Amino acid sequence: MTSNQVLSEVEYDVVGKRPVRPDGVDKVTGRAQYGDDTNLTGTLRAKVLRSPHAHARIKFIDTSKAEALPGVRAVITAKDLPFASLSKEELGGEYTSLKFASDHMMASDKALFKGHPVAAIAAVNAHVAESAMALIEVDYEVLKPVVDVREAMQDGAPLLHEDLRTNDMGETGEKPSNVATHMSYSIGDLDKGFAEADLVLEKEYTTSTVHQGYIEPHNTTAFWNSDGQLNLWTSTQGSFQVRGTVASILRLPVSQVKVTPMEIGGGFGGKITAYLDAICAVLSKKTGAPVKALMTRTEVFEASGPAPASWMRVKIGVKNNGKMTAVETEMAMDAGAYPGSPVMQAIVCAFACYDVENGKVDGYDVVDNKPKTAAYRAPGAPQAAFAVESLIDEICAELNMDPIEFRLLNAAKEGTRRIEGLVARRIGLVECLEVARDHDHYKSKIDGPNGRGVACGYWPNRGFQSSVVMTVNYDGVVSLLMGSVDIGGTRASIAQQTAETLGIGYEDVKPTVVDTDSIGYTFITGGSRTCFATGLAAISAAEDVKSQMISRAAKIWDTNEDDIEYVAGVVQHKSDEELKLTFKDLARQLATTGGSVSGRASVDPSGEGNGYAVHIADVTVDPDTGKTDVTRFTAVQDAGKAIHPSYVEGQMQGGAVQGIGWALNEEYFFDDSGKMMNPTFLDYRMPISLDLPMIDTVIVEVANPGHPYGVRGVGEVAIVPPMAAVGNAVSAATGNRMRSLPITPGKILEADWENGKS
Amino acid sequence: MPGVTQVQTTLNGEVINFLCEPRQSLLEVLRDVLGMTGTKEGCNDGNCGACTIILDGRIVDSCLVLGVEAEGRDITTIEGMASPEGLHPLQQSFLENAALQCGICTPGFLLASKSLLDQEPEADEGRIRHWLAGNLCRCTGYDKIVRAVLQVSKAK
């Protein structure tokens, strides 16, 4: 039996329904315009020459032969970026961050990962540009690379940045290091907590570098107006991020850069960094023509931002009845070539599902010769959950305790204090655990070469800035403008919230995603924030519209605004029953009573949505080959309120499947020279349709007190539990604990052989 | 400069002519020469199916077909899937079942599903998953895609 359930207690007119998304027809007919579909007249194609070495000093670059190739219009190196001519003195405090940002875009003195851009070409077509790449001569002094997070932390490891000193809890270290940051949080008394425990388990876990795996490669088109305004058309999760980054690197005021976000073919956090835009902008300036770039799949793997590999040590103490008394973890994640892995989020989220009095978490952000990591859906938390939820499974086995009952006993609730201090408001973890426990899947029998695993997960879901403008057209349809790029259906969900607030039909709201000149600052589509924060902005703007409509009615009826109310899409006089106008009828009168009505709002909501999820996975493992198949999967998640349940289910299912891939097959293989050996979809193995069952879902709705409809955000927590759920299932099926991701058939066979099974 | 070849082919029911270099793939021709951007590039090496088209009645990855090989052939792209009367039932089903999130893989999945149901109108879940194994989706986890195809399959 497969199913999708929504456990809803509050019914609305538009919110909670499943209308067809407004951009849907264009997407199923091939008309939707994604970044690479941009086609300005006279566009040149750009290609980026990238370092073949994972670690090297760049001695000099000779581009003359490439420039002479017929069809080539311009060749650039880091020297062509404005940053190269500016000194440490001129930039002061910004120097490090700007130098890192600019060097990441195009290497100046050192190549720090295989695939690091060192030059770029604009030519009449991509084939000529590719031929020109072979004609650029680069003199490298090859250096020893390091591509393992723990090796990079050792004394004597090859150093990436001579200037980098460890920021150790706020204190700056004295010698150069690959450890960029060490951070720690603690609560209670750790020693006392472990002393009280009847059982203490401590294990180590590792995970490999993985990629978000969006099907659309990075792309951009750049073109300057003759007045010096730069235009960019790109597939991005954050048009304002791109604007800001490009403006910084090119030393332009932000208002001089206009970014038009095209439709985007997946992001998951990986399309926030602007890899190609500054390069194409400089090429466009040099050639006077529009310049377009599209990464190849190999470039996407080697030179965009994967998620970090990790090493984690977890220690948990419990009483015999299962009550947790102390938790401890140490986690190191590799940020790639420049600092900034999500290890700090990882340690904060690691134990966020549990109410424990005593705990200590330590995180290490480490650089190594891999591409600089980027966000990947709940960055840091999936790795942490794999470790913690696996160890808890071992504890449950030792105590002979049901894994869901264990989690219910220790579950975080309203009032639970998280390790770094945040106190939870009303949250829905307990509800999710109860739903999972009572679910048909969990109650069904399992035996033989099959195993079942359970895990839970957490993600904060923050707000950040969003802006919305809405205008009431004279025909009563509301044009809704937002800066939030639509990846997963947010045009629909924001329109639904608008329609619900205004009391009008979904079909009477027309949402559009607009460029950075046309709307106020809007943070990325990511962070599980769009439905929440842009929704809040839309609700607020809709309230603004309502009050203006009341004013207009007051004018028409020559009465006081205080005598008028707005109820269910109708503006009416509170006492005189003759005086009422529907939204549409009032809209028709706007032209002659003062003109358009526009509502607007810019929000920056504080407070976290607090997303919780519980996953149940069944697997079958072929004992002769180690081949693992997921045979049944159920995802339970507290959405707060599912504005559009189909798109919430989609997030839950998509996150679960990314997690299944991360658990079983996905990893970057590096050779001794630091090169990724599998930069194609052939050997970077993401789940295919034939690998999976249906992904059943249950949406729990424990309303978020911080949002009028209760929205919490849903996109990210969906990927936090699945690896542990699958790992625990494999363990149940094989009798071997798998503590290293991915859990490949080879590793399962090795575990059997180690444990004496032939 | 390398020479170009003139190619005549039938595209979405219409006989057309185009010029291309032999090294240009059919994917490149569709997108850059003919301006038909509905067919997408995901990997350019036959591993993701985003560039799926129907060539002489069979689905193929257009990144692995040369433009010059289109001579005399019959090609259907996503732009040719709907009819003047309206959307193809699969397109409608994808919309109703929310079988797309970012939508970049959708043209490939639609053509692949169409080619399956044209041949096997009653394809079941197992057959659908097998047939679609050459199309990668990273957003949906395939669940709603398979349901959308099943809905049309049962309807036949």
Next chain:
Amino acid sequence: MEPFDFISPSSIEEAVKTLASSGDQARILAGGTDMLVQMRAGRRTAPLVVDIKGIPELNVMSYDASKGLTLGAAVPCYRIYQDTTVAAAYPGLIDSAFLIGGIQIQGRASIGGNICNAAPSGDAIPAVIALGGVCNVTGPNGTREILCEDFCTAPGRNALENGEILVSISIPAPQPNAGANYLRFIPRNEMDIAVAGVGSAVQLDASGQNFVSARIALASVAPTPVFAKEAGDSLAGKAVSEEAVQQASELAMAAAKPISDMRGTIRQRTHLIGVLTRRTLNNAIERARGG
């Protein structure tokens, strides 16, 4: 890609003449599913690409219950499994045709191309070897036959001399009480390169209780696909039994010379050869017995 010229010869003679005069400046294009990927990656280059799909003999698929199957080198996989007669006669071959890539790849890729590409992991090759396939080659010096097990000479290299093309593959007529099966191990359920693969074909006696002969071939465990002659020969004349199958699988494992790489270790691959040999032999036996 580097630029190239493209021609589509319409006869074997034309193709041979062009290839003979061009030497290593020309490359043959069939389905393109390996060739174009390699050309894009710079692993194979050529100023001249010769499309052999227009040559009638290379598109032939003719089956006769006494003469067997003549499979043109350019016939795409889907044509093979769509033909109910051929599919019923050669399930062991269909096993491979269904496995190469996904449906889109099978719309273009050919068994002949898979053999000529000579990858150690080529999924068609062990199946054709096990079935006793013979490669029919035409060149400037006339025609010759090359046993499939002799066709691949090194990773990515085959036995074709300058100017020669593979025209077709001949597979002997299926005998009564014979069966074949190809299985490979991959971590997903499709779209992967074989970590290990085995093609087994058995000939039983009329009672179905004894082996008359067997042929076993291996993929991904040596620089070329391996014809594990000793393993197959070990079954001749023996009663069908778990012990006999086990022994054959151990000989197959001994014939495997795998390397460790990112797709698998030596130990894992060798172990898988044992598992897959047993499984394919058992499936072949079942098919031979009419199951």
